[in-house]
Each structure stands twice: as C-alpha cells, then as structure tokens.
Amino acid sequence: MSLETIDVYDAARYEIGIPHQDFQLLRAQAPVFRHADPQVPEGFWAVTRHPDVVRVSRSSELFSSSRRTAILGEMSEEARAQQQLMMLNMDPPAHTRLRSLVNRGFTPRVIAQMREHLRLASEVIVDKALAAGTGDFVELVAADLPLIVIAELMGVPLEDRHRLFEWSNRLASATDLQLEEGGDAATAVFEIYEYANNLGATKRANPADDIVTKLTSPDENGEALSELEFDLFFLLLMFAGNETTRNAITGGMIAMINNPGQWERLRADPDLAPTAADEIVRWVSPVNAFRRTATQDLELGGQLIRENDKVVIFYSSANFDEDVFTDPYTFDIGRSPNPHIGFGGGGAHFCLGRHLAILEIEQMYRVLVERVRRVELLEPPTRLRSNFVNGVTAMPVRFVPA
C-alpha cells in the first residue's frame, strides 16, 4: 500500500471498521497529510498522530471551529449558516456562553449521583434481552440506556424516546454514503425542531428541573436563546448523547466476542468495568474525526499550514498511536494508563457528556457480565458506512444466560 492510494475521507473505507492500515501508514510516513480528493474541493490536512490531534484540539485560537462546520462534508451556505449557531461550530467566547448553560448538569459529581439509576435501568434492559433470547443487540441492549438517560436529562417524556431513536438514526444515515442523498435527514431535522418547540412551550408553562426548561428560560441577564439556537441545542444534545454511546456499547460487545478472554476476565472481576469502559471508547472511537480551520499560517507536524486550510483530526487514528499506547491493537480491559482521546483531545469542545458516557458503559457492562454468560453473533454486524461515526446499525445475536 502506498500513500497515493489512501483516502481516509472515503466512507467506503469504513465498511470494515476503522481503516487501521491506512492510518498506520499515515502516522509513520505522513502524519500531517495533504488530502486531495475531488469530493472535497477545498482539500484538507489529515492529522493522525496523538500529540498533533491534542495540539489542534486545545487551541481554538489557531484552529477554529467556527470558520467551517466541525463535521466533515459539504453543505449549502444556508445550512452552514444555521449550523454555525450550534456550539459545536463556535469558538470562545460565543461558545463559552452556550456551553456554560449546560456544563453544570454534567460534572463528575452530578453524574456520580446517577450510578444506581443507571444500574437499575441497565438491569431492566438486559433482563428484557435475556427474555427475548435472540434479537438485534443494537436495539435490544445498546440503544435504550443512552436514550432513557438523555430523555430524562432533557425532560423529554420517556414514551417519546423511540422518536429520539428514530431521528437519531435518520441523522446518522446522512453520513452513510450507501443511502441515497443522505436518507431523509432533512425532514428529520424539521420534525426535531417542531418537537423541540412544542416541548419548549410546555416547559415554559410548566417549568421542571431539566435541560429544556433551562435552555428555554432567560439567564440572569434576562437573555434567552433564540428559537433556532434552542432547536439546534436540542438537536446537538440528542444526537451527541445518543448515537455515540450506543455505538460504544455495541462496538464493545464486538470486541468482547472477538476477544473472549477479555469477556471472561470482566466476568471474573466486574470491578474492571471502569477501565473496560475507557478501553471500549478507545477501541471503538465512536467519533471518527472532526474538522477545524487554521486561523493563520502555522507549522504542524513539519508541514506548513496556510490560513483557512482545513485540518481534520482523526481520533480513530490517534487512539492507536504506537508512540503513546503499548500494543495499541490489543484490546485490554485493564489498560492503565489509557490516555485515549475518544472524547476529544481536551480544549473548549471536550465532550460535555464524557463522564456520563463512561458511567453508562460501565454500568451496562457490569450488568451484562453478571447476567449473561455469552453473547453469540448470529450474523455479521451491519456497519454504518460513514467517515464521521464509527457505528453499527444492526447486530443479530443470541443471549446465553449466566
């Protein structure tokens, strides 16, 4: 394989999972690689080594999230203008203002209080899966916990969570090139906005202790989000809190099935669940990459980057950087230290939900190893063919009770 044949933008490369061979070659030979592709008229620099991804993540001044959307891909000017009202596509101080509205709900202390609740919810889910005996692991096990949790935090009635599930799938399908024209993501967006506006109105009439109430109330200076800002916030939280954790739980099970020794190790010692959760996020890297734009000419990994050049940071590559991780291609549920950057490399946009996601994965796996002897694959998993989300859409399995 040579550098000329590598195309880490091509969603088809992700059909078999993370294209490790491509990333390995890039890290070794061209860690900051100028990517030219007719699909991406502006081109971009692919950043694949751990320290470089961290450096880009931590400097909003040099690597802006607002000059282009952080998610890869082309879009109309109108769509981009809308997307730039989302905090994901902002820089400080505008970003700081929005982020501070939700930060307090996701601190380690607040999240730790959810431990018992997450355990009970995981028990209900796993017992239901065991009673079914066979079925789709994604729907039966992986999807429900993140959905329940995000619905509760936001104040979405629990019985509406299947709608979040369906919208989230339709949004993710927009990045799957197997589906024509991104499936029906655009109509999903309208439905989400409409739902969010109705929910916002309900909460203004009947305030509660949840995120939607907070986002639809004026702050201490009397300032409130515009309707569109609120809609986009709702959409971001729903997607970010959902799809990613679901794919971590499913991808973790694929790793366990392929490494039965690690599954048995966790069964023998469920207290390894916290390090297992981090290893799952490293191994799966549910978010493949985000994009930034250089704000001035600068040097990165020995390359001259020009102002306005696009820079794409590949977490899926950095998480297997052999200069940082011992035996990176070994799935080791006891890995410590584990400086993975599956939640981002730090900096302003560092994942808001990282403590929550780790606790969800931890609790789910504790319950799984306690109650399930084995999960057997009935058919190969169906992967999302996307350069943004490392995802699995279906995984038919049999549950063997403990």
Ligand code: HEM
């Ligand atoms: C941002 C990954 C779960 C909410 C991010 C980023 C990554 C990420 C890579 C970008 C970081 C950066 O640009 O520096 C993940 C993974 C998850 C997960 C792998 C699960 C395993 C969650 C959950 C929530 C959440 C449960 C719950 C609300 C967010 C939000 C942002 C974000 C709102 C944007 C933050 C900002 O722009 O300031 N996540 N995430 N994520 N995540 Fe997560």
